[in-house]
Amino acid sequence: MDDSIPISALQHYVFCPRQCAYIHIERVWQDNYLTALGNQLHQRVHSHEAETRVNLRTERSVQVQSQSLGIHGQLDLLEIRDDPLCLTPVEYKRGKPKVSDCDRVQLCAQVLCLEDMRDVSIKRAALWYWQVRKREWIAIDQALRRQTQSIISATRALLAAGELPAAGYSSACKACSLFDLCMPKQNDHSQDYVKQLFCE
Ligand code: SF4
Numbered sequence: 001m002d003d004s005i006p007i008s009a010l011q012h013y014v015f016c017p018r019q020c021a022y023i024h025i026e027r028v029w030q031d032n033y034l035t036a037l038g039n040q041l042h043q044r045v046h047s048h049e050a051e052t053r054v055n056l057r058t059e060r061s062v063q064v065q066s067q068s069l070g071i072h073g074q075l076d077l078l079e080i081r082d083d084p085l086c087l088t089p090v091e092y093k094r095g096k097p098k099v100s101d102c103d104r105v106q107l108c109a110q111v112l113c114l115e116d117m118r119d120v121s122i123k124r125a126a127l128w129y130w131q132v133r134k135r136e137w138i139a140i141d142q143a144l145r146r147q148t149q150s151i152i153s154a155t156r157a158l159l160a161a162g163e164l165p166a167a168g169y170s171s172a173c174k175a176c177s178l179f180d181l182c183m184p185k186q187n188d189h190s191q192d193y194v195k196q197l198f199c200e
Contacts, residue, residue, distance in 0.1 A: 003070060003156070004065065004070045004071060004072045005024075005071055005152070005156060005159060006024070006072060006073055007064075007072065007073030007106055007109045007113075009023070009024045010105055010109050010148070010152060010155050011102045011105065011106040012024065013151060013155040013158065014100060014101055014151060015100060016170070016173075017154075017158055017165045018165045018166070018167055019176055019178055021158060021159075021163070021165060022164065022178050023178075025159060025162055025163075026164065028178065029178075030177045030178055035177050037130075042076065042092065045060065055081055056079060056081055058078065058079055058080070059077070059078045060076065060078075061075075061076070062074065062075045062077075064110055064114055064117060065113055065116075066113040066116040066117070069109075069112060069113075069116070069149070071112075071113065072113070073106075073113065075090075075091060075110040076090060076091050076092045077089070077090040077092070078090075078114075085120065087114060087118065087120055088124070088126060089107065089110050089111060089122070090126045090128055091107050091110065091125075091126075092130070093127055094129075094130050094131070096132045097127070097129055097132070097136050100172070104138055105147065105148050105151050108140055108144045108145060108148040109148050110125070111140050112145070122140055123139070123140055124138060124139050124140055125140060126138065167184040167187035167188050169184040169185050169188045170184075
C-alpha cells in the first residue's frame with residue numbers, strides 16, 4: 001500500500017495530534033532530554049544480536065507491516081517459543097508506565113502487523129520500562145484492537161488533511177520536545193473561544 005503510515009505516527013497521534021502533524025506532515029523534530037534518553041536505550045537494545053536459548057529464540061529490530069491496515073514499523077524484540085508456537089513482542093521504553101494509551105496502541109499495532117505477516121494469533125505482549133526496570137504485560141484484547149484501528153483511521157485522516165491542528169495546552173506539553181516550536185500556551189485559543197461564547 002503506497003500510503004502506509006508508520007506505527008510511530010499512531011503513538012504520536014495518541015500523545016497529541018498536533019505533535020503528530022509536526023513530525024509526519026511538517027517533518028519537524030527536535031530532541032529533548034527525554035527523547036535523547038529514549039534513543040540511547042533503543043540503540044542499546046538494537047545492537048544485540050538475535051539469540052537462541054532452550055525453547056526460546058529472540059529476534060531484534062523486527063520490521064513489521066500490515067498490507068490490509070496500511071501500517072508499518074519496527075518492533076524492538078520478538079520472543080519465539082515453540083511447541084506450541086507462541087510469539088511475544090516486547091517494546092522497550094525509557095520511562096515508566098504511562099496514563100496515556102500511546103505505548104499500548106503502538107504495541108497493539110505491532111501485534112496486528114505480526115498476525116498479518118506470520119498467520120498467528122497473539123493474546124498478550126509486553127512493554128519494558130527502563131525507569132522501573134520491569135515488564136508490563138498488555139492483553140491484546142478486543143477493546144485495544146478496536147481502539148488501535150480507530151487511531152489508525154484518525155491518523156490517516158490527519159495526514160491526508162495535511163494541516164496542523166490547533167494547539168491545546170495539556171499535561172502532555174510538559175514532556176513534549178516540540179514545546180518551544182509549538183508555544184501551546186500562546187497558541188491555545190480555546191479560552192478565547194469560551195470567553196467569546198459567554199460574551200455573546
Ligand atoms: S507542545 Fe503540547 S500542543 Fe504542542 S505539539 Fe507538544 S503536546 Fe502538542
